[in-house]
Amino acid sequence: MNEVPLTHILVLSTALFFIGMFGLFTRRNMITILMSVELILNSVNINFVAFNKYLFPEKLDGVFFVLFIIAIAAAEAALAIAIIINLYRNHQSIDVDDATEMKF
Amino acid sequence: MLTDFLLLMKQELLLVAIIFILVFIKLGSKERSNESLLNAINILLLINLIAGIFNSQTGTLFGDMFNTNQLFIFEKNILNFGVLIISLQSYDWLKKHKHLIEFYLLLLSALLGMFLMLSSNNLLMFYLALELSTIPIAALCNFDLEKRKSSEAAFKMIISSAFSSGLLLLGISFFYGTTGTLNFAEIPATLNGNALQIFSFVLLIAGFGFKISAVPFHLWTADVYEGSPISVTSFLSVISKGAVVFVLVSVLYKVFEPLSEYWYTILFLLSLLTMIIGNLFALRQQNMKRFLAFSSIAQVGFILIGISGQSLEGTASVVFFILIYILSNLAAFGVINLVSSKCDKESIGDYKGFYKSNPQLTWVLTIALFSLAGIPPTAGFFGKFFLLMAGAAKNNYLLITVAALNMVIALYYYLRVIKAMFMDANENPIEKIKIPFQPKLAMIICVAGIIILGIYSNCYQYIFSLIK
Numbered sequence: 001m002n003e004v005p006l007t008h009i010l011v012l013s014t015a016l017f018f019i020g021m022f023g024l025f026t027r028r029n030m031i032t033i034l035m036s037v038e039l040i041l042n043s044v045n046i047n048f049v050a051f052n053k054y055l056f057p058e059k060l061d062g063v064f065f066v067l068f069i070i071a072i073a074a075a076e077a078a079l080a081i082a083i084i085i086n087l088y089r090n091h092q093s094i095d096v097d098d099a100t101e102m103k104f
Numbered sequence: 105m106l107t108d109f110l111l112l113m114k115q116e117l118l119l120v121a122i123i124f125i126l127v128f129i130k131l132g133s134k135e136r137s138n139e140s141l142l143n144a145i146n147i148l149l150l151i152n153l154i155a156g157i158f159n160s161q162t163g164t165l166f167g168d169m170f171n172t173n174q175l176f177i178f179e180k181n182i183l184n185f186g187v188l189i190i191s192l193q194s195y196d197w198l199k200k201h202k203h204l205i206e207f208y209l210l211l212l213s214a215l216l217g218m219f220l221m222l223s224s225n226n227l228l229m230f231y232l233a234l235e236l237s238t239i240p241i242a243a244l245c246n247f248d249l250e251k252r253k254s255s256e257a258a259f260k261m262i263i264s265s266a267f268s269s270g271l272l273l274l275g276i277s278f279f280y281g282t283t284g285t286l287n288f289a290e291i292p293a294t295l296n297g298n299a300l301q302i303f304s305f306v307l308l309i310a311g312f313g314f315k316i317s318a319v320p321f322h323l324w325t326a327d328v329y330e331g332s333p334i335s336v337t338s339f340l341s342v343i344s345k346g347a348v349v350f351v352l353v354s355v356l357y358k359v360f361e362p363l364s365e366y367w368y369t370i371l372f373l374l375s376l377l378t379m380i381i382g383n384l385f386a387l388r389q390q391n392m393k394r395f396l397a398f399s400s401i402a403q404v405g406f407i408l409i410g411i412s413g414q415s416l417e418g419t420a421s422v423v424f425f426i427l428i429y430i431l432s433n434l435a436a437f438g439v440i441n442l443v444s445s446k447c448d449k450e451s452i453g454d455y456k457g458f459y460k461s462n463p464q465l466t467w468v469l470t471i472a473l474f475s476l477a478g479i480p481p482t483a484g485f486f487g488k489f490f491l492l493m494a495g496a497a498k499n500n501y502l503l504i505t506v507a508a509l510n511m512v513i514a515l516y517y518y519l520r521v522i523k524a525m526f527m528d529a530n531e532n533p534i535e536k537i538k539i540p541f542q543p544k545l546a547m548i549i550c551v552a553g554i555i556i557l558g559i560y561s562n563c564y565q566y567i568f569s570l571i572k
Contacts, residue, residue: 017274024267033263040270047277056284062277065228065286069273072235079239080262083246087255099256102327 009050016043030084030094034077041073111161112172115180116223118152119216123209130205138199142191145208146542149191153184164225168287171225174570179350179423180219186343186430187215192546193438194335197445207247210240211339218347222354227276227286230351234272238265238315241344245332257331264314264324272311278304288359295362302366309370315348318408319378322401326385329397334444337393338437341400346426349404353411353422364414371412372503379405379510386517392440392450395521396433399476402514403429406491409507413494420568421490428475428487428557435472435550438543439465446537452521457530462537466525468547475554477518478511483557490564 016039023036045066052062084094091098110117125148129136156177164171191208198204217236224230242265246258280286282301283294295301313321329337356367382402389395410421442465444450459466475484488511496504539547557563 017270020270024263030259037263037266037270040267041273044270044273044277047274048280051277051281055281059284061228061286062280065231065276065280068228068232072232072239075239076235076262076266079243080259080266083242083255083258083262086246086249087259090250090252090255099252099259101253101256102330 006050006054009046009054013043013046013050016040016046028096030087030096031081033096034080034084037080038073038077041069045069108161108163109165111159112163112165113170114160115152115156115177115184116216116219118155119212119219122148122152123212123216126205126209126212130209138201138204141204142195142198142542146188146191146195149184149188153181153188156181156184168289169226169229170220170223172223175419175423175567176222176354178567178570179222179347182423182427182430183215183218183343183347186346186434187211187339189430189434189438189546189549190335190338190343192542193338193434193441195542196442196540197333197335201247203247207244207335210244214238214240214244214339215343218344221347221351224351225288227279227288230355231269231273231276234315235269237344237347238269241336241340244336244339245328247333247336251331253331254333255331257328260324260331261328268311268314268321271307271314275304275307275311278307288355291359292362295360297363297366301363305360305363305366306370309367309374312348312352313374316345316352316404316407317401318374318404319381319401322378322382325401326389326394326397330391330393334393334437334441337397338434338441341396341437342430342433345400345404346430349407349411349422349426353419356411357414357419368412368414368498371408372500375405375408375412376503376506377405378402378408379507383510383513383517387513390451390453392452392455392521395452395517396436396440399514399517400433402510403476405510406488406507409495409503410491412500412503413497415494415497416568416571417490417494417497419571420564421487421494423567424564425487425491427563428483428554431550431553431557432472432475432482432484435468435547435554436476438547438550439469439472442537442539442543443534447534449534452524454530454534455521456524456528457533458525461533461535465537465539468551469525470522471551471554473518473522475558477515479515481555481558483554486558486561486564 020036020039020043024033027033027036048062048066087099088094160177162173198207214237217233221230221233221237224233242258242262245261246255248254278300283291285291310321317325329341360367379402382398382405386395386398386402389398407422407425410418410425471482475482478484478488492504492507
């Protein structure tokens with residue numbers, strides 16, 4: 001049986017992390033920025049599960065951590081969307097370029 | 105067994121009890137006036153503070169997930185005290201606000217998160233507590249619901265804190281990969297300083313850096329501070345920053361002790377950058393809140409010097425400085441809060457001629473700014489002095505010299521505000537402000553604290569005795 005080596009999974013998760021980071025810095029739509037943050041958190045989830053399965057199969061720390069990250073990401077997304085809705089009411093837009101009242 | 109549990113988690117359980125009482129008041133149908141509610145909440149917070157001081161025990165709970173010792177209890181009392189002062193100061197603003205109970209629910213949940221973060225003994229627990237202490241604050245930033253700036257600040261806060269916790273999590277995941285454990289007690293033995301561990305350690309420091317707004321992770325600070333309501337700004341700048349600094353000290357000293365040569369270099373660079381950039385940006389600010397935001401960034405640079413000392417003096421001086429910093433910054437924010445809620449003026453230019461109309465408030469602000477600048481009779485001098493002394497133990501005189509030079513630059517911009525208040529004429533000055541009882545009490549406590557801690561030095565010795 002040829003198993004997928006750990007490095008492949010780490011490459012995947014690192015790529016996902018940087019795709020998320022790229023989206024966070026380049027996207028102008030707030031919802032898309034939020035999605036990029038979720039990508040970052042999911043890449044970390046892949047890391048945890050992979051480490052747990054390949055390196056420490058006798059323990060469950062990594063898997064537990066993933067469960068908590070998923071729950072907190074949901075809470076964070078809920079709050080962020082509430083804030084974006086309120087921002088839309090004030091600014092009539094969810095483009096970050098329109099919410100630039102404060103600079104330097 | 106049960107009494108052990110109750111006593112060990114006393115401070116956390118008390119906060120939870122207050123949160124539940126507030127939820128029930130909110131759900132109840134009886135109409136209560138904002139004034140009576142505020143007074144009741146302030147009394148509850150006072151009881152919470154007093155009960156936290158007496159009869160505390162030390163030990164661990166939940167299979168080593170939660171631990172507490174005398175130093176943590178003292179730090180939690182400092183945070184409790186700061187929240188009480190903030191609550192007294194926001195009386196005037198909250199009196200007219202229709203979501204008063206939600207404000208306290210979020211504020212106290214964030215405080216609960218900070219307590220758990222201080223006591224955490226496991227990276228999972230630490231991460232959960234960190235999120236509990238940041239997510240409610242992002243909601244609080246949006247508390248002036250109809251103001252454009254407030255929602256912009258909240259969005260910046262939630263995205264930057266989510267990104268920083270992403271970095272922190274990546275660091276934790278690599279730590280887990282290299283060490284195989286999340287428990288603070290087991291990590292030091294497994295640290296060997298290989299490249300992946302150093303990388304994940306840098307990510308972890310970046311996560312911390314975001315929360316204490318050390319340069320180069322400070323970009324969200326000024327905007328969030330300016331946009332949020334002033335009570336939230338003062339909470340962010342003293343309580344949230346203080347709590348994360350406390351945690352940073354204990355984590356660096358206990359858990360990452362084997363990597364100390366690496367983190368000394370990191371702290372050295374961070375504190376140089378933080379002091380210089382914080383001060384240079386503070387020079388050109390016109391808005392009071394942005395001005396205090398950059399001044400608080402510069403203060404973090406000094407705190408990092410104290411931490412880099414890596415000794416008992418390091419811990420003691422940092423805790424002592426945070427106590428003084430809470431007093432001085434809250435005194436300054438108290439005045440700004442009153443002026444903003446009564447006259448809606450926030451720029452430094454508006455404070456010209458402030459002494460003519462409001463001599464008392466001017467003196468409070470002056471003493472607070474002197475203490476922040478570190479001028480001798482006030483407590484701020486000793487706070488900075490102990491920090492620099494702890495840092496000097498490493499014989500790195502470049503860092504100490506730069507810090508001393510930065511104190512001179514800082515003095516310039518603090519004095520600029522004081523000069524505007526005392527000497528400059530203004531055709532349209534801030535009118536005479538009637539100070540309500542609660543904010544007045546808070547200011548008296550802060551000013552008395554600044555002066556007493558400046559003269560009476562037993563507090564430092566007391567903190568030192570707690571660590572041993």
